[in-house]
Amino acid sequence: MKVKRIVANIDTRDIAAARRFYHDVLGLDLLMDHGWIATYGSGETMSVQISFAEQGGSGTPTPDLSIEVDDLEAALAGMREAGFAIEYGPSDEPWGVRRFFVRDPFGKLVNILAHH
Numbered sequence: 397m398k399v400k401r402i403v404a405n406i407d408t409r410d411i412a413a414a415r416r417f418y419h420d421v422l423g424l425d426l427l428m429d430h431g432w433i434a435t436y437g438s439g440e441t442m443s444v445q446i447s448f449a450e451q452g453g454s455g456t457p458t459p460d461l462s463i464e465v466d467d468l469e470a471a472l473a474g475m476r477e478a479g480f481a482i483e484y485g486p487s488d489e490p491w492g493v494r495r496f497f498v499r500d501p502f503g504k505l506v507n508i509l510a511h512h
Contacts, residue, residue, distance in 0.1 A: 399444050403435070404461055406502050413501035421474040422463065452497075452507065456484055459497060459507035468494050468510035475508070488512075 408414070411434050418424045424436035449458045465471045472486055475498050483505065485496030495509035 402444050402446055406500075406504060408502050410501070416478060417480065417500045421478050421480070422465070422471065453491070454487065454489060456497065457505060460504040461500075462507040462509060464509050464511070466510065468496070468508065471508050472496055 406414075411432070414434060414436065415426075418436045419426060424438055426434060427437045428435040447462070452458045468486065472482070475482065475496075480498050480500075483497040483499060486494060487496070488494050492512050493509045494512065495507055498506050498508060500506050
């Protein structure tokens with residue numbers, strides 16, 4: 397048996413709010429919409445990962461989600477332009493990533509990162 401994918405499910409009563417953060421700013425595609433659930437993703441091949449952490453590194457809280465992007469500065473500018481408050485960073489971390497933390501519309505702490 398092999399795990400084919402891992403999906404993060406975020407409980408909300410306002411599914412439409414996800415579009416602005418995950419589609420409009422981060423550029424994810426709407427893959428499925430049944431009215432009661434909307435799934436965003438990418439056609440890019442991604443590795444399956446799940447992390448367990450005591451903290452978020454560099455003394456930060458553990459984020460709910462981590463999203464790797466190819467252009468961190470563009471993601472940061474998009475978040476700021478859309479009015480999402482940056483809670484940490486941007487910071488160059490000693491383990492080789494540049495990242496920032498932002499809360500999505502549902503209060504989830506999202507770690508946006510790019511590897512150096």
